[in-house]
Amino acid sequence: MALFDKPIRIGTRGSKLALWQAYHVEEKLKAAGLETEIVIFTTKGDKILDVSLSKIGSKGVFTEELEEALRDGGIDIAVHSAKDVQSSLADDLELLAFLERENPSDVVLSFDPTFSLNRENIVVGTSSTRRRALLKKYYPHVKTVEARGNLQTRLQKMEEKQFDGMLLAYAGVHRMDYVKWITQTLSLDQFIPAVGQGSVAVESARNLDVAKREKLKAILNHEETAYCLKTERAFLRTMEGGCSIPSFALASLHDGKISITGGIISLDGQQMIKETFSGAAAEAESLGQKLAETVLEKGGKEILADIRAQQKQL
Numbered sequence: 119m120a121l122f123d124k125p126i127r128i129g130t131r132g133s134k135l136a137l138w139q140a141y142h143v144e145e146k147l148k149a150a151g152l153e154t155e156i157v158i159f160t161t162k163g164d165k166i167l168d169v170s171l172s173k174i175g176s177k178g179v180f181t182e183e184l185e186e187a188l189r190d191g192g193i194d195i196a197v198h199s200a201k202d203v204q205s206s207l208a209d210d211l212e213l214l215a216f217l218e219r220e221n222p223s224d225v226v227l228s229f230d231p232t233f234s235l236n237r238e239n240i241v242v243g244t245s246s247t248r249r250r251a252l253l254k255k256y257y258p259h260v261k262t263v264e265a266r267g268n269l270q271t272r273l274q275k276m277e278e279k280q281f282d283g284m285l286l287a288y289a290g291v292h293r294m295d296y297v298k299w300i301t302q303t304l305s306l307d308q309f310i311p312a313v314g315q316g317s318v319a320v321e322s323a324r325n326l327d328v329a330k331r332e333k334l335k336a337i338l339n340h341e342e343t344a345y346c347l348k349t350e351r352a353f354l355r356t357m358e359g360g361c362s363i364p365s366f367a368l369a370s371l372h373d374g375k376i377s378i379t380g381g382i383i384s385l386d387g388q389q390m391i392k393e394t395f396s397g398a399a400a401e402a403e404s405l406g407q408k409l410a411e412t413v414l415e416k417g418g419k420e421i422l423a424d425i426r427a428q429q430k431q432l
């Protein structure tokens with residue numbers, strides 16, 4: 119007899135990356151003996167492809183429709199790239215589980231296997247303000263252009279020679295099976311990732327049946343990753359960032375101790391505030407918060423205000 123009376127309904131966006139993540143979750147649930155069903159949603163963020171994310175205002179554009187379905191019980195869980203989940207959820211929703219994080223690095227992709235950021239006269243596509251600012255700091259000779267759209271669209275743009283290479287998260291590249299086009303892996307000391315990069319988050323409504331909640335969490339949650347993500351997300355929440363702000367943070371957990379390095383960089387790459395804190399895993403949230411408060415105090419506040427002023431003019 120099945121454990122629950124109906125299959126677990128997994129909500130996801132329809133992009134290839136989102137579907138990979140949803141199938142990944144589905145496989146884990148099936149392996150544990152659960153029945154599943156995938157429900158595909160088209161979100162506002164999927165429909166508006168021609169406007170830069172920093173212009174639409176990124177808040178919830180990829181999650182709204184899924185969250186409505188969580189609330190009304192149309193789906194049991196929603197699967198997201200952890201990086202794309204807003205730092206604050208509504209009170210009636212929660213992140214039930216974080217899947218084990220894979221390599222959180224940024225990588226360079228190109229159809230020219232000899233391509234490198236050290237080359238002169240190159241154009242690199244990216245849609246992330248963090249990556250663009252870090253490129254300006256560490257590879258100032260590189261010209262950057264906006265490259266929005268899903269990963270397939272961006273590859274198409276590179277095929278059309280709109281740029282010679284592009285910067286992406288290893289995780290997405292791996293999930294899409296594009297590892298063969300990686301020409302360079304950027305150092306985690308310089309290119310500190312966006313909060314959550316490399317992990318998959320599972321969201322649910324707080325009114326989800328308790329037995330279901332506990333079972334799903336037991337199957338899906340990777341505890342070490344969850345502690346790290348909790349720390350990083352507390353940092354992001356305190357920074358009041360959102361994904362159009364070039365903030366970054368990466369936490370790790372060793373022997374019950376969390377270490378987190380994070381900060382913010384100005385859009386032109388000229389100023390960067392970066393700090394590291396360590397503490398007990400039990401204090402994950404306060405550690406992330408302390409990191410953000412310190413970064414803000416040490417000049418992050420001014421950088422943020424500058425960025426907000428510049429983005430308003432766009």
Ligand SMILES: NCc1[nH]cc(CCC(=O)O)c1CC(=O)O
Pocket residue numbers: 199200201202285286287288289290291314315316317
């Ligand atoms: N913002 C888009 C997005 N959201 C999640 C990933 C990849 C997977 C991940 O970072 O965990 C990507 C693409 C990218 O940043 O290259």
